Amino acid sequence: MAEELIIPVGTDRKEIYDALIPQINALIETESDLTANLANIAAALKEAFGFFWVGFYIAKEGQLVLGPFQGPIACTRIPFHKGVCGASYSQQKTIIVPDVDQFPGHIACASASKSEIVLPVFHRNGTVAMVLDVDSDQLNDFSETDAEGLQNILTLLERKL
Template sequence: MDKIKKKGRYERIYDQLSGLLNATDSAISRMATVAAVLHHKMDGFFWTGFYLLRDGKLIVGPYQGPVACQVLDKDTGVCWTGINEQKTIIVPDVKKFPEHIACDARSRSEIVIPVRDRHGQIIAVLDVDSRHLDQFDETDAAELEKIVNLI
């Protein structure tokens, strides 16, 4: 999908989510809705979900896709890299990422976006995997960052 078309799709998703998420202030409910909408409306999203930061571990939260790893050990994998570096991480080829955690061997590329609370503290990450190499780019990063700010 070209960047203009992709950006337009994200803008429509953002507008839809803005309306849907007003129904509750529950972060878990909002995450569940975000995961479902993104997973079903964006091409190439193979696994779409959240890992919640709890007691120094990342535990699986709301998601769409194949069965997930339940717990991600501290300081390993793409999700922890996003937390430790406090920024969005784009991985064009997960096989080339040191300490990549393969919850599903079909995953080929990944993007992770930190989710922050009202005080700016990271409380979770949005993790999206694709079966395609080089699925994610700066358009995905910018638009997904806007979407997680709705949570």
């Protein structure tokens, strides 16, 4: 596949996710390097939706460590029990935060971040390998449509873990 995304213009997010999923699958299906795959997924999501920040935090060394991302510089290490990323990791579930200022213990890596969605990524053995963190500079920017679309993308990734 050429390294160019075809993104439908003037459509809703569900249609963009539906168009993006097979393209991400084509990018990662034959690539064995995890870093390359995480980088391409983050770049594709940033390009398709223009989110403020998109990236992965990988579980290692007893904490979440910054992995490939797109956007401004970010927090490098997050304890498993801190912030939205830590909550998603610890609770092993997707968390949508309409207003990050209202989330107890939110870690403000960037003051421009206003809303957030974080999804866990699982190893085949059921443990959390990492989280996908997506931030918006708009309040209440994420919905169940994003949760479903992002989960469908992560399912492609989880097959490779």
